[in-house]
Amino acid sequence: MTATRVSTYLAPRRRLRLAGLLTAPVLWLGLVYVVALAALLITAFWTVDAFTGQVRVEWTTENIVEVLTEALYRTVTLRTLGIAALVTVLDIIVAVPVAFFMAKIARPRMRHLLVIAMLAPLWASYLVKVYAWRALLSGNGLIEWAVAPFGGETPGYGIVGVVLTLSYLWLPYVVMPIYAGFDRVPDRLLEASADLGGRGWRTLTAVVLPMIRPAIIAGSIFAFSLSLGDYITTTIVGGSTQMLGTLVYDNVGSANNLPLAAAISLIPIGIILVYLAAVRRTGALRSL
Amino acid sequence: MxxxxxxxxxxxxxxxxxxxxxxxxxxxxxxxxxxxxxxxxxxxxxxxxxxxxxxxxxxxxxxxxxxxxxxxxxxxxxxxxxxxxxxxxxxxxxxxxxxxxxxxxxxxxxxxxxxxxxxxxxxxxxxxxxxxxxxxxxxxxxxxxxxxxxxxxxxxxxxxxxxxxxxxxxxxxxxxxxxxxxxxxxxxxxxxxxxxxxxxxxxxxxxxxxxxxxxxxxxxxxxxxxxxxxxxSFVGSSTLLEPAIAEAFGLPAVATAVRPERVTLDAPAGGVRGTIAEVIYTGPEHRIVVDLEGLGTRITALEPNMGAAHERRRGDAVTVAIDPAGAAALESEAPAA
CATH class of the missing domain: 3.40.50.300 (P-loop containing nucleotide triphosphate hydrolases)
Incomplete structure (x- = not known):
């Protein structure tokens, strides 16, 4: 009875319904998200009392200037960019055939199994997966055991290990949008291309890839931005490798310089904003 | 060629x-x-x-x-x-x-x-x-x-x-x-x-x-x-007649399909007697369903729409004739499966 009365009251009041629907998410986005980011931005313009180690509200551009001019930050930024780009490319190279198989070749039963196989690792703890890779990469780990007979050796802990581990971690985030993209390409179009004389390669490059390009870019946003901010993987399998994330972590922790950490973390934020602006026009944001 | x-x-x-x-x-x-x-x-x-x-x-x-x-x-x-x-x-x-x-x-x-x-x-x-x-x-x-x-x-x-x-x-x-x-x-x-x-x-x-x-x-x-x-019945519409019914119309005694436009009502030469059970107006023509007297079945005829004055009514008595050239003898058994 009451439910009916509420419905009757709300039915003609469009604005009220909208307000009821949006208040909570707008508060969440506004307070928790935007305010937190703004606070970060502001912190970057503060400083730390060298004597007490306390953050002092004293406006300065010192941190920003340091981040922009110190060679260390330029090197680490370039390295982080390189690692993120490499991880993204590797993931796309692996994800496209896998997603194609899932969407176009596998029978429904197999397809469901593969979707589950892709998503299952997301339930496992991030730390467990990274430590698993630490074990794989170690001097007497699985990789060493597999390649030693051929005269190879494990890449060990370093940039290669970081790239491999990050590629593994973000692969599901790249496969799923591309799988959805392939799924949206009707089989009829592949047949039409073949009917008009197109062989497999032509069909792939002239029909399929242009149609799934937004999906590939959507996947790349995940792999790229997640790699850009990562610090745990680098710490565990990166050896002495420094990325922007580890610099932030060190400055918050051992160096106890929150304003500098905030200034450093503005770098990946700036990069990802540029990246999003660049891909905005491809329609990729609509396939996320 | x-x-x-x-x-x-x-x-x-x-x-x-x-x-x-x-x-x-x-x-x-x-x-x-x-x-x-x-x-x-x-x-x-x-x-x-x-x-x-x-x-x-x-x-x-x-x-x-x-x-x-x-x-x-x-x-x-x-x-x-x-x-x-x-x-x-x-x-x-x-x-x-x-x-x-x-x-x-x-x-x-x-x-x-x-x-x-x-x-x-x-x-x-x-x-x-x-x-x-x-x-x-x-x-x-x-x-x-x-x-x-x-x-x-x-x-x-x-x-x-x-x-x-x-x-x-x-x-x-x-x-x-x-x-x-x-x-x-x-x-x-x-x-x-x-x-x-x-x-x-x-x-x-x-x-x-x-x-x-x-x-x-x-x-x-x-x-x-x-x-x-x-x-x-899939290509166009037909009335399917059992051999005995076909015979009653003076056709060979085999299963027969008749197109409605080849069925004549009130032909001068007479025919099987029946009563109109249904008149369906389709615009250019009338589709007329006739109950055949004593045969326990119906047949459909098609007549051009000649205006309201010529419209037939349910219950009217008619005689029904089939143009022998318009009747198709069917192969009784289904095609070999």
């Missing part, structure tokens, strides 16, 4: 389902050939086997004297117009039409000219730069046609191409298809479940039922002389 398309012993199974059973078929060059049947009768599968999208379980496909059974679709000299058109959504109209020419390596200027000519032949000039989603159903249909004929295929395969169009547009496209076929002079193989379309357009019709061709002939042969009860 060598047939354009020759199918021998064609058999196609999907799992346990037999889609096409031991089909032999010859289609002549330049023929407008229809494959007519209800959904699931195997007609589309045959088309897809000819195009190369499906491999037959057994049997061979010959195109113009060459065995193409093992060839991929891109290596066959035929093109397809798909039921849902299958236009490339990311390409403009002109790029869709140019696609096959581009694959074939035709130069930019030459392919542009040919594509424009093809678009003009389906009366679509001026829409070159639109995207498929900006076109109406009828326009998409024309793009699909242009994209297929621009490659000058030796045969054009059409999979229910008019199915998605509304009635008026469909009738107009029927005329245009026929004209296009005449001007190109190539073989059209046309799959449809619409008997009207098949009869109107075709030189010959193959009626499919459960994976087999149950009748093959000109539209007149199929319509006037349906071989079995399925064809008599």
């Amino acid at each position: 060598e047939p354009a398309i020759r199918l021998r012993g064609l058999h196609k199974r999907f799992g346990d389902t037999v889609a096409v059973a031991d089909l032999d078929l010859d289609i002549a060059a330049g023929e407008f050939f229809s494959m007519l049947g209800p959904s699931g009768s195997g007609k589309t599968t045959v088309l897809r086997v000819i195009a190369g999208f499906e491999q037959p379980t057994a049997g061979t496909v010959e195109l113009f004297g060459k065995d193409v059974t093992a060839l991929a679709p891109f290596a066959r000299p035929v093109n397809t117009v798909f039921q849902d058109y299958a236009l490339f959504p990311h390409l403009s109209v002109i790029a869709n039409v140019e696609y096959g020419l581009r694959v074939a390596g035709v130069g930019r200027r030459e392919r542009r000219a040919q594509a424009e000519e093809a678009l003009a032949s389906v009366r679509l000039a001026g829409l070159e730069d639109r995207r498929p989603h900006e076109l109406s159903g009828g326009q998409r249909q024309r793009v699909a046609l242009a994209r297929a004929v621009v490659l000058r295929p030796q045969a054009l395969l059409l999979d229910e191409p008019l199915g998605a169009l509304d009635l008026k547009l469909r009738e107009q496209m029927q005329v245009e298809l026929k004209e296009l076929q005449r001007s190109l002079g190539i073989t059209f193989i046309f799959v449809t479940h619409d008997q009207d379309e098949a009869l109107t357009l075709s030189d010959r019709v193959a009626v499919f039922d459960a994976g087999r061709v149950v009748q093959l002939g000109t539209p007149r042969e199929v319509y006037d002389h349906p071989r079995n009860p399925f064809i008599a």
Whole structure:
């Protein structure tokens, strides 16, 4: 009875319904998200009392200037960019055939199994997966055991290990949008291309890839931005490798310089904003 | 003359389902050939086997004297117009039409000219730069046609191409298809479940039922002389008469199909007596259902609409006669399964 009365009251009041629907998410986005980011931005313009180690509200551009001019930050930024780009490319190279198989070749039963196989690792703890890779990469780990007979050796802990581990971690985030993209390409179009004389390669490059390009870019946003901010993987399998994330972590922790950490973390934020602006026009944001 | 398309012993199974059973078929060059049947009768599968999208379980496909059974679709000299058109959504109209020419390596200027000519032949000039989603159903249909004929295929395969169009547009496209076929002079193989379309357009019709061709002939042969009860009721409408009833009308005592327009009411020579059970007004004509006296069955007659003054009424007594030339003797048993 009451439910009916509420419905009757709300039915003609469009604005009220909208307000009821949006208040909570707008508060969440506004307070928790935007305010937190703004606070970060502001912190970057503060400083730390060298004597007490306390953050002092004293406006300065010192941190920003340091981040922009110190060679260390330029090197680490370039390295982080390189690692993120490499991880993204590797993931796309692996994800496209896998997603194609899932969407176009596998029978429904197999397809469901593969979707589950892709998503299952997301339930496992991030730390467990990274430590698993630490074990794989170690001097007497699985990789060493597999390649030693051929005269190879494990890449060990370093940039290669970081790239491999990050590629593994973000692969599901790249496969799923591309799988959805392939799924949206009707089989009829592949047949039409073949009917008009197109062989497999032509069909792939002239029909399929242009149609799934937004999906590939959507996947790349995940792999790229997640790699850009990562610090745990680098710490565990990166050896002495420094990325922007580890610099932030060190400055918050051992160096106890929150304003500098905030200034450093503005770098990946700036990069990802540029990246999003660049891909905005491809329609990729609509396939996320 | 060598047939354009020759199918021998064609058999196609999907799992346990037999889609096409031991089909032999010859289609002549330049023929407008229809494959007519209800959904699931195997007609589309045959088309897809000819195009190369499906491999037959057994049997061979010959195109113009060459065995193409093992060839991929891109290596066959035929093109397809798909039921849902299958236009490339990311390409403009002109790029869709140019696609096959581009694959074939035709130069930019030459392919542009040919594509424009093809678009003009389906009366679509001026829409070159639109995207498929900006076109109406009828326009998409024309793009699909242009994209297929621009490659000058030796045969054009059409999979229910008019199915998605509304009635008026469909009738107009029927005329245009026929004209296009005449001007190109190539073989059209046309799959449809619409008997009207098949009869109107075709030189010959193959009626499919459960994976087999149950009748093959000109539209007149199929319509006037349906071989079995399925064809008599699927192609047009018929009253099916038991042997004893046929005999009562002075016809040979076999199962017989009678078209309603070949049934005469109140013929001067008399006939079987009956009572009108139903009068259905359809506009150009009246469909009249008559209860036949003492025979325990009904027959349907078609009379032109001659105005309200001539309209018959339920309960009127009539005599019913059948033009013997308009009665088709049916093969009593179902075709061998």
